[in-house]
Amino acid sequence: MRLPNWQERFSDFGKARASMPFAWGSNDCCTFAAAAVEAITGKNPMSSVASYTTEIAAMRLVVAAAGLRALACEYLGSSVSPLMAGVGDVVLVENEGREMLAVCNGANVMAPSKLGMVALDMSAAKAAWRI
Template identity: 40%
Template sequence: MKRYDDWVTRFNAFIKGRYGVPFSWGSQDCCVFAADGVLAITGHDFAQAYRGYSTAEEAAELLVDVGGCQALATRCLGEPIRWSLARRGDVVLHVVDGRESLGLCAGGVFVAPGPEGLVQFPMDRALMAWSV
């Protein structure tokens, strides 16, 4: 998977366009958000086979089937790296309310969907990352 030459512009536009979008299963949840970010900067949709759910129950069933967010990201993006090695556009794993969640590295922070839109977290809250 190779990033577009203008991936920085694409990534910035993607993040800007998602800031005010509230959480929604199947369209603005952690997995779809991370996959859409990767799609924006590479043209590769790593979640293509997993799209189509629209409820918390369907998402939970899918995650059980694939072994969770970490397993899904590893299956689609390869072996994880230390979070401290992540660069802008890389996928990160963190825990929210005791559950695995994915986000995207945005420099010294990572962003992930929240109830009212994207939420920023310090990078040291990430547990691991995957290079894109």
């Protein structure tokens, strides 16, 4: 359930992450999406996941879950069509041949990158999770 002031909290999340560079375990696609969910709901869906700091450790989580979509379903529930995604919802996108989680911000999705947050077109979305 979204908090009454979720729009303000989501805006603050975006401002805080705008220039934060990608980092495994603190600002990768999974932790980025989980932090957005926490901003909106007050609850981090990945709080039970052991911390990791390397790509290898992150990939172990994804492989153990049978893929990124399955991992997202494990923590966020069943996916829906990306056409149903609204602001603040988590989406699975493909970017440069690689799947990643991002967060819907209307016509775009936000995702972490080496230089900070980037916007990708919502047309790259393959699945979504309503928050």
